[in-house]
Amino acid sequence: MKRPKIVDIRATTVAVPLEAPLRTSNGAHWGRFIRTVVEVETDTGLIGLGEMGGGGESAELAFGGLKSYLVGHDPFDLEALRFKICNPTASLYNNRTQLHAAIEFACLDIIGKFLNLPVYDLLGGKLRDEVGFASYLFFRHPNSQTGLGEIKTADQLVAEAKALKAKHGFTSHKLKSGVFAPNYELEAYRALAAAFPDDSLRFDPNAAYSVEEAIRFGKAIEDLNNDYYEDPTWGLNGMRRVRESVRIPTATNTVVVNHEQLAANILNPAVDVILLDTTFWGGIRSCMKAANTCETFQLGIAVHSSGELGIQLATMLHLGAALPNLVFTADAHYHHLQDDIIVGGLKRYVNGKIAVPMGPGLGIDLDRDKLVQYAEYYREVGGYPYDRDPSRPDWFSLVPNTRWADPSA
Ligand SMILES: [Mg+2]
Numbered sequence: 001m002k003r004p005k006i007v008d009i010r011a012t013t014v015a016v017p018l019e020a021p022l023r024t025s026n027g028a029h030w031g032r033f034i035r036t037v038v039e040v041e042t043d044t045g046l047i048g049l050g051e052m053g054g055g056g057e058s059a060e061l062a063f064g065g066l067k068s069y070l071v072g073h074d075p076f077d078l079e080a081l082r083f084k085i086c087n088p089t090a091s092l093y094n095n096r097t098q099l100h101a102a103i104e105f106a107c108l109d110i111i112g113k114f115l116n117l118p119v120y121d122l123l124g125g126k127l128r129d130e131v132g133f134a135s136y137l138f139f140r141h142p143n144s145q146t147g148l149g150e151i152k153t154a155d156q157l158v159a160e161a162k163a164l165k166a167k168h169g170f171t172s173h174k175l176k177s178g179v180f181a182p183n184y185e186l187e188a189y190r191a192l193a194a195a196f197p198d199d200s201l202r203f204d205p206n207a208a209y210s211v212e213e214a215i216r217f218g219k220a221i222e223d224l225n226n227d228y229y230e231d232p233t234w235g236l237n238g239m240r241r242v243r244e245s246v247r248i249p250t251a252t253n254t255v256v257v258n259h260e261q262l263a264a265n266i267l268n269p270a271v272d273v274i275l276l277d278t279t280f281w282g283g284i285r286s287c288m289k290a291a292n293t294c295e296t297f298q299l300g301i302a303v304h305s306s307g308e309l310g311i312q313l314a315t316m317l318h319l320g321a322a323l324p325n326l327v328f329t330a331d332a333h334y335h336h337l338q339d340d341i342i343v344g345g346l347k348r349y350v351n352g353k354i355a356v357p358m359g360p361g362l363g364i365d366l367d368r369d370k371l372v373q374y375a376e377y378y379r380e381v382g383g384y385p386y387d388r389d390p391s392r393p394d395w396f397s398l399v400p401n402t403r404w405a406d407p408s409a
Contacts, residue, residue: 024206108285202229234254
């Protein structure tokens, strides 16, 4: 049987509206996600789908610029692809980890479609039919059009979490924090814990706290049903100091995002739970390799979300399906979206879980009308700076931060 060869690659940046702008310690997602959809075309007519965060002309050009690397490449040759695009010494000059991830998703999609197998079967087979997710709660600005969706107070946060639980069935709740002063957020987090005594929790201030603040805050939540304490402070050494003083497992998606850092963390432990992101780690297979290492050294893992539409979500579902050591729920921003660019629209949560796609490849199809619609919307509204907050134009975050947002503003 003739194996497919890559003949072309296309990248299309889209903007898809969120229910409301999501606030973080660094700034905000300004009411929309900007994502770049990648289509890798082969001489057999099979097209593989990939997705990358951010976008615009620079992302579209960056993917186009890799055409000379990809034309004629056999999508099965995934290790060769890795070295073509991400050779570790060449990467000092041009770090293409995230570009590689999107192309790897597309190649796995092509391989699966060619063999008529779902991607999870290329990863060792599925161990579960659905992947559980946490509620992923954010402090939010109101939607600029409707004025709805603001979350600033503990009462608003608990009300939103209750509504999400009723709608989607979540049994674990993640608070993205680091926006307001620690004591204000402590009250909000403890209110969540009180509202859901049978559910588990996780707190993630995106490394905004000093080591000393992270220890003080960690001690103040030790009695709660925490899954883990995610990136309370910056850096492996900071996380190690927190871990020495707080009796909650630490977790990160910031300072262990490649195999070198994972090795360093094993030799001198700072983080207990490694949050695997199919984009940050450079692909689904890199996450599988990291999970294997974590299994050997008995580190925890979970599936991280750096923002996703349905293509990226599919990569998280196939990864989640194939990971033997996945005991925590995954994160997804997905339920904050108003729409999706895959056929069938937004995927549904049932009992806090999303079904793993069973079709060949990633098991999802691109809705071309939606792609056109949201590419047009992107041209209309443009991108946004993730590290700025539209309500605080002169502010930028420090690490550690002390310049908190004012909840009464
Ligand atoms: Mg995080």
